[in-house]
Amino acid sequence: MRMRRTLYAVPAVAALLLAIPTAALASESVHVKLLELNNTKASGDATLTATDNGDLKISIRSTGLVPNSPHAQHLHGSATGMDFHCPDMSADKNGNGYVSTEEGMPVYGDIFVSLTTKGDTSKASGLAVDRMPTADAKGNLKYDRTIAAADLPEGTIEHLKDLHIVQHGVDANGNGKYDLAGLGESTLAQAAGLSGIPEEATDPATCGMVAGAAVGSVPVGGVGTGDGSTHDRAAVWYGTGGLALLAALAVVVVSRRRSYVLSRAQR
Amino acid sequence: MTRPRTFALVIAALLAIAGAAAIAVGRHEQPAAEPPRSAPPSASTTKSPATKRPETGTDELTRGTLLPTSAPTRVRIPALHVDEPVTGLGQNPDGSMQVPTDARTVGWYTEAPTPGSLGPAVLAGHVNYHGTDGTFARLSTLHPGDQVEVTRQDGVTAVFAITRVDRYAKDRFPADAVYGAIDHAGLRLITCGGDFDDRTGHYVDNIVAYAELRTAVGRSRAGRSQPARSAAAA
Numbered sequence: 104m105r106m107r108r109t110l111y112a113v114p115a116v117a118a119l120l121l122a123i124p125t126a127a128l129a130s131e132s133v134h135v136k137l138l139e140l141n142n143t144k145a146s147g148d149a150t151l152t153a154t155d156n157g158d159l160k161i162s163i164r165s166t167g168l169v170p171n172s173p174h175a176q177h178l179h180g181s182a183t184g185m186d187f188h189c190p191d192m193s194a195d196k197n198g199n200g201y202v203s204t205e206e207g208m209p210v211y212g213d214i215f216v217s218l219t220t221k222g223d224t225s226k227a228s229g230l231a232v233d234r235m236p237t238a239d240a241k242g243n244l245k246y247d248r249t250i251a252a253a254d255l256p257e258g259t260i261e262h263l264k265d266l267h268i269v270q271h272g273v274d275a276n277g278n279g280k281y282d283l284a285g286l287g288e289s290t291l292a293q294a295a296g297l298s299g300i301p302e303e304a305t306d307p308a309t310c311g312m313v314a315g316a317a318v319g320s321v322p323v324g325g326v327g328t329g330d331g332s333t334h335d336r337a338a339v340w341y342g343t344g345g346l347a348l349l350a351a352l353a354v355v356v357v358s359r360r361r362s363y364v365l366s367r368a369q370r
Numbered sequence: 371m372t373r374p375r376t377f378a379l380v381i382a383a384l385l386a387i388a389g390a391a392a393i394a395v396g397r398h399e400q401p402a403a404e405p406p407r408s409a410p411p412s413a414s415t416t417k418s419p420a421t422k423r424p425e426t427g428t429d430e431l432t433r434g435t436l437l438p439t440s441a442p443t444r445v446r447i448p449a450l451h452v453d454e455p456v457t458g459l460g461q462n463p464d465g466s467m468q469v470p471t472d473a474r475t476v477g478w479y480t481e482a483p484t485p486g487s488l489g490p491a492v493l494a495g496h497v498n499y500h501g502t503d504g505t506f507a508r509l510s511t512l513h514p515g516d517q518v519e520v521t522r523q524d525g526v527t528a529v530f531a532i533t534r535v536d537r538y539a540k541d542r543f544p545a546d547a548v549y550g551a552i553d554h555a556g557l558r559l560i561t562c563g564g565d566f567d568d569r570t571g572h573y574v575d576n577i578v579a580y581a582e583l584r585t586a587v588g589r590s591r592a593g594r595s596q597p598a599r600s601a602a603a604a
Contacts, residue, residue, distance in 0.1 A: 130480070130481040130482070131481075131482055131483045131489055132489075132551070133488075133489075134551045136431055155481065261439055264436075264439075264487070264488055312431050313431065313432065313488065314431035314432065314551075314553060315431075315432065315488065315489065315551035315552055315553045316483050316487070316488040316489025316490075316551060316552070317489055317490065317549060317550050317551035317552070318479070318481060318482040318483075318489070318490060318492065318549035318550075319481045319482060320461065320481040321545050321549045322461055322465060322466055322467035322479070322481075322549075323464065323465035323466050324465075324466050324540060324541070324543055325466075325538070325539075325540025325541070325543045325575075325576045326466070326467050326469065326494050326540075326543075326560045326561075326562070326576055327466065327467075327469050327562070327572055327573075328469050328494050328495060328496045328497060328504070328506065328560060328561045328562045328573075328576070329496050329497035329498050329499065329504065329561065329562030329566075329572075329573050330496075330498065330499055330500065330571065331498065331566035331568075331571070331572075331573065332498050332499065332500060332501045332502070333399070333401075333498035333501065333502065333503050333507075334401060334497075334498060334566045334573075335566070336396075336399040337396045337397070337399040337400040337401065338396070339396075340392045340393065340395045340396030340399055341392070341393055341396040343389075343392045344388075344389040344390065344391070344392030344393035344394075344395075344396060345389065345393070346389070347385045347386070347388045347389030347392060348385070348386060348389035348390070348393075349389075350385045350389075351381075351382040351383070351384075351385035351386040351389060352382075354378050354379075354381050354382040354385065355378070355379065355382045357378070358374070358375050358378030358379065358382070359375075
């Protein structure tokens with residue numbers, strides 16, 4: 104199976120290399136708008152930039168999150184063309200007023216990349232809250248990391264625009280922290296073999312959808328598309344034409360004057 | 371008496387005809403008319419979404435048809451009688467954009483989205499190069515609505531419509547407007563314009579034609595029609 108996929112890939116890669124001599128991949132910058140989920144009033148902006156060498160630069164700025172608390176965050180979706188999107192409240196199947204991670208996943212897809220602050224970024228680090236970014240005392244979260252090409256799942260860069268960012272961590276009972284009193288224990292964490300993790304810590308707070316895209320590496324200054332080699336051509340023709348007309352006039356004038364002089368001498 | 375005079379008149383007539391012809395050629399060779407130098411437009415960046423979260427969760431933050439990523443192979447601009455192959459362009463060591471190495475070929479800036487996918491795709495072509503007019507010599511004469519067709523490796527042809535043609539001083543090039551984030555599949559065609567500075571050997575201005583994806587035509591290699599992902603709310 105794997106072998107067959109490789110065999111298919113060879114001609115595809117060869118065709119790509121033949122057609123575009125200088126680069127195989129488009130480097131671009133995808134802008135993601137993080138919108139509140141579960142009525143958290145949290146929101147943010149993220150930029151995913153594919154670099155020349157296939158690395159992925161991630162920048163996230165969010166506000167309104169549970170202060171002084173870690174927020175698990177991931178790229179959700181898949182590189183196999185599934186049409187995932189951000190859920191609305193109708194995804195709350197158990198009707199507790201919150202779309203849980205399990206309820207959201209059929210809509211926004213499984214964890215594709217864990218956006219940890221350091222170390223592993225695979226799905227296995229999905230609940231590694233000790234390596235997840237923490238919101239400050241005002242609920243602002245700032246995250247910047249570049250994940251090396253080798254650490255990204257296959258197809259990440261090609262499918263950047265198909266992925267979604269989800270940030271987790273809500274405060275259902277409004278006491279400014281995650282606790283079991285809010286929504287009970289996290290069934291997601293339980294399923295992963297972790298006990299005592301509040302549901303508040305794992306329920307999604309924001310979901311980000313692609314809102315735009317930009318050039319990945321902005322060139323400096325203007326573009327040198329011309330050497331002026333035909334710019335003055337018109338002026339040269341105009342000059343030549345003007346000189347020829349002047350010469351014609353001169354010949355007429357001189358010949359008339361000469362004929363005038365000659366006729367006088369003859370007389 | 372009459373003979374030298376007739377001879378002179380013939381010479382004068384020939385000179386006059388040659389002069390008129392030269393001026394006619396000059397009119398023909400005149401650089402294409404250009405729009406006035408524009409102030410950088412307000413960056414048409416990502417539209418801020420409605421303050422209230424939309425009820426349905428599809429990609430309603432973008433607009434228009436969006437194609438998957440696929441590199442361009444050929445560009446056709448019927449209004450300019452342009453039909454040329456596309457080559458890849460990177461950056462020069464000083465960070466400026468590379469340009470094609472001949473007058474005809476059009477360059478696609480590879481560190482940007484591919485034509486037809488979300489974001490601004492960038493194509494650059496010469497206005498003139500090594501003594502011949504370039505493919506984009508008359509880019510400045512494009513009008514809003516004129517079509518630009520870009521054929522891609524996946525066999526799909528992305529059909530764009532010109533929305534605006536502007537001229538900018540190179541030393542005040544509006545990077546945000548040309549290269550910045552947009553919420554649709556866009557295209558920027560770039561060439562040179564304005565005065566030519568003999569001292570630097572470069573044109574003073576750039577002409578930028580902006581376009582938006584209208585439709586996608588063609589079939590994938592498998593022979594099935596290529597589904598275009600539409601962002602229109604269902």
